Amino acid sequence: MQEQTNEIVQFPQLNKPAPHFKARTTHGTVELSDYKGKWLVLFSHPADFTPVCTTEFMAFAKHYDEFQAEGADLLGLSIDSYYSHVAWVRNIKEKFGVDIQFPIIEDLSMNVAKAYGMIHPGAADTSAVRATFIIDPEGVLRAMVYYPMTNGRSIPEFLRVLRALKASDANKIATPEGWQPGDKVIVPPPQDMDAVDQRLNSDAECVDWYFCRKSL
Numbered sequence: 055m056q057e058q059t060n061e062i063v064q065f066p067q068l069n070k071p072a073p074h075f076k077a078r079t080t081h082g083t084v085e086l087s088d089y090k091g092k093w094l095v096l097f098s099h100p101a102d103f104t105p106v107c108t109t110e111f112m113a114f115a116k117h118y119d120e121f122q123a124e125g126a127d128l129l130g131l132s133i134d135s136y137y138s139h140v141a142w143v144r145n146i147k148e149k150f151g152v153d154i155q156f157p158i159i160e161d162l163s164m165n166v167a168k169a170y171g172m173i174h175p176g177a178a179d180t181s182a183v184r185a186t187f188i189i190d191p192e193g194v195l196r197a198m199v200y201y202p203m204t205n206g207r208s209i210p211e212f213l214r215v216l217r218a219l220k221a222s223d224a225n226k227i228a229t230p231e232g233w234q235p236g237d238k239v240i241v242p243p244p245q246d247m248d249a250v251d252q253r254l255n256s257d258a259e260c261v262d263w264y265f266c267r268k269s270l
Contacts, residue, residue: 065171072096072187072195073169077131080139081157084129086193093126093220094189095212098172098182102134102142106206110184112152113209124216125191128156133167133182136160174200186212188219225270238267 066073076085086094097114099107114128121128132139139158146152159166161182167173172182184201196219201207218229221239228240243264244250250263258266 066169066187066195066198068195068198070195071193072189073166075159075166075169077159077161077166078136079129079157079159080136080143084157084159086189089127089129089189089191090193091191093124093191093216094129095121095126095186095216096129096131096170096189097184097186097207098131098167098170099184100181100203101132102138103145106204107132108142108146108150110206110209111146111154112150113207114156115152115154117209117213118155120213121216124213124220126188126216129159130156131159131161131166131172131182133161133164135162188212188216190219190223221270227268227270230267238269241266241268 072086074086076083097110099110101107111130114130118128134142139160143154143158146154161167164173167182170185170187172185174183181203183203184205184207186197186199186201186207187195188197190196197215199207199212214232214234217235218233221233221235222228225239226242228242230237230240233239238259241253241258244253253266254260254263256266258268260266
């Protein structure tokens with residue numbers, strides 16, 4: 055029988071300010087306020103020198119320029135030392151020919167990991183699960199996804215979510231399942247009966263009063 059734990063794990067909340075942090079990284083000391091005015095993709099991995107994490111970091115590196123083109127920085131984290139991070143980055147370059155261009159937080163104290171709910175006692179007490187957070191230019195947490203330690207993330211999905219969030223902010227719309235730039239978007243449902251009639255008589259493509267799409 056699995057042992058019960060009374061430890062309370064704190065999790066950040068969507069559409070609330072992201073927890074502040076200041077931490078040493080492979081690129082020097084950084085804090086959340088350094089990213090004001092840009093999007094930030096903050097992601098944790100269980101440990102350096104592990105195969106699944108290595109594939110993920112190489113995938114983030116592969117898409118680094120695309121994140122940058124969207125005005126987003128990448129920031130990794132694990133509960134390993136600065137020296138371990140440096141050695142791992144050098145190993146990835148030597149063995150796989152991939153440059154890791156973004157910083158990685160040293161979090162031996164687990165302060166950042168705990169603030170972001172990256173520690174799940176049911177998975178491990180001293181390793182961060184695969185958590186990903188998208189923080190907007192105002193420092194507000196807009197999306198977060200948790201994966202188990204055994205299974206790697208799909209990095210293009212985080213690019214897709216980032217682009218969808220930016221489209222929603224810019225156009226006051228929602229996006230359907232699997233939306234990609236260029237696809238039709240969802241028009242928010244009308245809030246009163248007059249708006250219902252206006253919607254049905256608009257140029258939006260309506261299946262019914264609550265479900266309308268349009269091109270941007």
